């Protein structure tokens with residue numbers, strides 16, 4: 001029997017839920033806030049904004065990051081922009097439209113109430129970030145400029161050149177730094193969470209490994225927030241930064257937090273194709289390029305001519321042909337699969353025939369090179385540095401790559417996981433994007449969670465705990481977790497096998513990519529589920545970690561992360577196997593329409609799968625949360 | 641199509657911890673594709689070292705897209721290597737040729753102690769930001785974003801300064817180990833914007849004084865600008881200094897009106 005989960009969605013009409021929640025929520029008196037300690041793990045957009053705001057309110061905050069500075073979090077790499085229902089362009093945008101686009105973009109697999117709240121607070125985010133000095137792009141009149149992104153027919157995306165994530169993170173980091181300077185936040189850098197500790201069923205704190213000294217210590221608090229990012233690096237090659245990993249979420253899962261929809265992963269359509277076997281990561285080219293670039297492949301498999309010499313009649317602008325109303329701005333999952341099909345048919349371009357063209361020749365002719373340079377100059381430069389070709393003269397070559405993970409820790413409306421007092425925010429939770437995330441909505445969600453949701457919902461949990469002491473770090477649960485962590489890391493050092501953690505990461509990533517990537521089948525997933533445990537056994541016997549555990553050791557750090565990717569990989573495949581339908585980023589070849597689009601099964605699968613740890617990912621228990629749609633009509637997604 | 645480079649000789653700084661004296665060790669990479677990035681070449685070398693039972697070379701890196709500011713190497717004496725306005729992680733082997741001899745060192749500056757091998761501690765930068773590199777704006781109280789129109793040229797120049805990735809190449813390149821380019825870029829970003837005016841002089845004063853606690857002083861060599869992967873212009877230093885001087889004038893109330 002599976003447990004039905006309570007998402008604690010407030011009663012009342014959709015548009016009133018969040019305001020009535022805020023009116024009813026329990027409050028902590030300003031003078032009492034300093035009696036509470038909150039741990040925030042992760043200092044990306046979600047973590048930095050949460051830590052800064054909680055400290056501003058008066059809570060004592062301890063913030064942890066494995067990076068050397070909060071400013072390095074992976075959020076920094078977001079290029080394209082952030083959505084908000086400001087309707088500054090007067091093109092018909094509204095909170096309701098953003099809500100609707102997000103639900104539809106997520107292929108009707110997200111919670112209505114959460115998504116509506118996200119759309120509501122989106123407007124506050126822009127106000128907040130501008131007040132902090134984020135230099136968003138502006139029109140000549142001095143007002144804010146917008147662009148459009150995939151899956152939307154309005155221009156609601158705010159941007160700062162091609163570095164929106166950088167500018168937003170610097171904004172949130174600066175607010176965090178201000179609180180560190182004022183003493184409201186204690187910052188622990190180069191400190192990696194290696195376990196979550198619960199006492200009497202509630203979150204009591206975390207166990208952390210100091211990456212410089214290898215020392216393992218415990219930290220206790222009244223509540224713990226995990227804002228530790230996504231798990232896209234499970235595939236090894238992805239657009240995520242090298243150190244992104246699932247450890248924090250996975251260790252919480254092992255302590256009782258449910259892991260929701262692990263198979264919902266997003267493959268981004270526009271990344272620079274792999275060029276050789278040394279490749280360590282893939283580079284994303286912002287989706288904003290699809291505003292002006294046109295995607296095409298040659299019609300003929302044996303095409304030998306260079307792009308510029310191929311006449312119009314021999315080109316297939318397949319997105320414009322298949323999805324006329326959205327064209328090159330079709331959502332990511334749809335665009336990615338279309339690219340895969342073209343390449344699988346042998347129509348790929350480039351030396352390895354592993355890409356499709358993204359062509360700016362028409363845009364340059366229409367707008368002039370200067371305008372194109374102004375809009376995308378830094379992206380073009382980046383492409384040239386990596387690919388060694390100049391996109392002003394030659395179309396870019398693109399191929400899909402792992403980019404974002406919609407799945408993550410299950411949270412209720414208050415962003416609390418299934419462990420009381422443990423919260424998850426940003427990409428680490430599963431909450432708002434359903435089976436597919438729209439472009440420019442992750443930054444929005446991270447900042448919404450950290451600035452505008454958690455500061456309210458945490459108070460509701462803490463208020464009744466006034467004057468309740470924090471468990472001591474000498475509590476047996478902490479001691480046991482510390483010991484287990486020390487033993488785990490010494491264990492990796494002692495295996496003395498022959499293969500590096502990177503070698504295993506590459507192999508495990510390849511299995512997940514091949515069978516649980518852009519297209520999944522029952523047969524493939526079963527194969528993965530027999531190969532993964534076998535490779536994991538080999539990992540435990542044949543891993544080689546050189547160096548020691550008492551000084552900085554990146555090989556050892558990596559070993560711990562790869563261990564967790566193995567376990568997560570099994571759960572991803574199990575989740576993909578059990579979900580016998582296609583939706584958003586989860587495409588099961590057995591379930592498709594005649595035109596090759598995702599075919600949902602709303603009767604059987606209109607729910608969230610929330611997996612419960614059982615001691616082994618291969619036997620984890622699948623719980624469900626039914627999704628109810630009262631305000632949108634469950635339709636077949638169409639972008640034609 | 642990719643070509644392969646052969647016999648690359650690497651002289652790499654190895655230092656076992658902050659207290660160790662450190663030394664160069666020589667390694668050879670027999671063959672590597674010219675499509676590989678510089679850091680992928682180091683990954684490859686590290687894989688070999690691990691296979692040989694040796695400890696991998698420690699170096700800082702993360703995004704590998706030139707934006708997080710984590711990577712930091714002196715390559716043949718140049719911060720971030722030979723390609724202009726390019727961070728180490730964006731440097732590719734096609735910039736080198738077979739048989740090349742490459743010397744790789746960490747950032748060297750008094751304010752950036754070495755943690756291990758090629759990794760240094762740049763937290764002094766965080767201390768500078770904590771001292772005033774922000775606009776005080778309590779969550780929830782902000783007015784509508786379009787209430788303050790900002791002329792495009794102003795927004796653009798604030799953005800030019802805001803592009804700094806906090807890598808520290810400017811400090812490493814400076815003969816005095818000064819952090820004026822980094823600090824001034826942040827001051828300029830916030831002081832140019834209307835939202836930043838209320839704290840303008842206080843910001844310049846606290847940040848520059850905090851910087852002076854850790855870093856050497858600027859004597860206008862200009863090496864910082866040449867090393868900066870984001871092409872932050874040295875003009876920001878003049879701007880920050882001007883604000884600092886004004887902050888130091890006694891009649892601050894008067895100054896805040898001009």
Ligand SMILES: Cc1cc2nc3c(=O)[nH]c(=O)nc-3n(C[C@H](O)[C@H](O)[C@H](O)COP(=O)(O)OP(=O)(O)OC[C@H]3O[C@@H](n4cnc5c(N)ncnc54)[C@H](O)[C@@H]3O)c2cc1C
Nearest residue numbers: 042043044045046075078080081193229426427440442443
């Ligand atoms: C190349 C790229 C471009 C993107 N572009 C866009 C875009 O244009 N628009 C958009 O909306 N979204 C974009 N995204 C997605 C978006 O950037 C991310 O989803 C979002 O920034 C995640 O923010 P976060 O705060 O949840 O996590 P992150 O920013 O990933 O932060 C995670 C934090 O957790 C810490 N951490 C993790 N594990 C541990 C641990 N075990 N112990 C201690 N600390 C830990 C890290 O140090 C870090 O501080 C992009 C993503 C990529 C990869």
Ligand code: SF4
Nearest residue numbers: 804805807808810868
């Ligand atoms: S000013 Fe340039 S060199 Fe200095 S930290 Fe910023 S980006 Fe790096």
Ligand code: FES
Nearest residue numbers: 702704709711729
């Ligand atoms: S690794 Fe991020 S800037 Fe080089």
